[in-house]
Amino acid sequence: xxxxxxxxxxxxxxEFTDRQQESRFRAENLxxxxxxxxxxxxxxxxxxxxxxxxxxxxxxNTLGMxxxxxxQAVMALGCCVLAWxxxxxRTVYLSSWLLGISIIVxxxxxxxxxxxxxxxxxxxxxxxxxxxxxxxxxxSAQILINTGYTAVLLWMHYTxxxxxxxxxxxxxxxxxxxxNFIGLLMSALYNRAKRQFYARVxxxxxxxxxxxxxxxxxxxxxxxxxxxxxCKNVRDDEGFWQGVEKYMESLSGQRVSHGICPGCAxxxxxEEFAPPARGAD
Numbered sequence: 001x002x003x004x005x006x007x008x009x010x011x012x013x014x015e016f017t018d019r020q021q022e023s024r025f026r027a028e029n030l031x032x033x034x035x036x037x038x039x040x041x042x043x044x045x046x047x048x049x050x051x052x053x054x055x056x057x058x059x060x061n062t063l064g065m066x067x068x069x070x071x072q073a074v075m076a077l078g079c080c081v082l083a084w085x086x087x088x089x090r091t092v093y094l095s096s097w098l099l100g101i102s103i104i105v106x107x108x109x110x111x112x113x114x115x116x117x118x119x120x121x122x123x124x125x126x127x128x129x130x131x132x133x134x135x136x137x138x139x140s141a142q143i144l145i146n147t148g149y150t151a152v153l154l155w156m157h158y159t160x161x162x163x164x165x166x167x168x169x170x171x172x173x174x175x176x177x178x179x180n181f182i183g184l185l186m187s188a189l190y191n192r193a194k195r196q197f198y199a200r201v202x203x204x205x206x207x208x209x210x211x212x213x214x215x216x217x218x219x220x221x222x223x224x225x226x227x228x229x230x231c232k233n234v235r236d237d238e239g240f241w242q243g244v245e246k247y248m249e250s251l252s253g254q255r256v257s258h259g260i261c262p263g264c265a266x267x268x269x270x271e272e273f274a275p276p277a278r279g280a281d
Contacts, residue, residue, distance in 0.1 A: 009021060009199070010192055010195050010196065010199070012188070013139040013140060013143075013188055013191070014139050014187070014188040014189065014190070014191030014192035014194075014195065015138070015139060015140075015191060015195065016195055016199075021199075021202075024202075025195060025198050026089045026137075027089065028198070029194075029198075030086075030087075030088075030089055030092065033089070033092045033137045034083050034084075034086045034092050035083075036134075036135060036137070037079065037083040037086075037092055037095050037096045037099065037135060037137075038080060038083040038084055040096075040099065040131065040134070040135040041076050041077075041079040041080040041083055041095070041099055042076075042080055044072070044076040044079075044099060044103060045073060045076035045077055045080065048069050048072045048073045048076060049073060051069060052066060052069040052070070052073070055069070067109075068105075068106035068107075068109040068110050069106065069110070071102070071106055072102055072103065072106040075098060075099065075102035075106075076099065076102070078098070079095045079096075079098055079099040079102075082094065082095035082098070083095045092137060093137065093138065093141070096135055096136045096137060096141070097136070097141060097145075099135065100131075100132050100135065100136055100141075100145045101145065103128055103131075104128065104145065104148070104149045104152070107121075107124065107125070107128060108152055108156070111156060112156065112160065116160060116161050116162040117161070117162055118161075122172060122175060125149075125153055125176065125179075126175060126176070126179040128149065129146055129149065129150070129176070129179045129180060129183055130179060130182075130183045132145050132146050132149070132183070133146070133183035133184060133186065133187040134187075139184075139187055139188055139191055142183075142184070142187055143184065146180055146183070146184075150176055150177075150180060153176055154173060154176065157172050157173065225247075227244075228241065232244060234247040236250070244256075
């Protein structure tokens with residue numbers, strides 16, 4: 001039987017503190033994580049293709065934005081293939097990491113190619129931050145990726161960008177930090193709820209296994225017939241002793257007839273009264 005599990009072994013990041021329990025959870029949720037990364041990768045690929053087509057139609061000379069979009073399309077396609085063929089958790093983990101980092105890098109390249117007073121990308125930045133908290137299966141990895149992306153966004157905001165509105169000096173950082181706070185809180189609570197449910201399922205599974213083992217043991221014990229080693233009487237379920245004939249009749253309704261075997265006949269009456277053995281002439 002597996003080790004006892006508990007719903008109290010979940011850390012503040014929403015992951016099991018017990019490595020074995022976390023490994024079991026990831027193994028059973030591999031298919032769901034793989035499908036999630038696949039859906040996000042396909043969405044990223046579709047969005048990249050649409051944005052690249054928009055750039056070609058309305059801004060045909062913006063090669064600086066088309067190059068990172070092409071890179072992102074290739075990376076998203078590669079992540080789709082990895083997620084589709086993933087049979088291990090580390091493959092899903094790798095594909096989600098590559099997808100998140102590629103989106104952040106290419107988006108940063110595109111934003112650096114835009115005018116300093118261009119702030120319409122803030123909505124896309126928030127969407128990417130929230131997408132990382134949704135698509136990356138590990139909360140610790142979400143924090144690492146979004147911490148780096150937040151640092152890049154703040155660096156561009158205070159050194160590269162020159163917003164036309166003074167209030168943007170306050171609203172842009174507040175929006176970024178609020179997106180991180182809400183995304184991390186939702187991700188931690190969601191992952192905690194999933195693991196609490198899984199822990200309860202494991203507990204119920206262990207209880208069911210214990211009950212099945214106990215039932216098998218009771219079934220085996222119920223098949224044992226307590227018999228006296230001297231007189232061969234049998235003890236029934238009520239504790240009374242009775243002959244084998246009466247016990248069999250009360251148990252199955254079969255009636256017992258009596259005879260004498262060759263060995264007993266020879267012992268009691270001698271050789272001449274013993275019935276012939278099987279196969280004798």
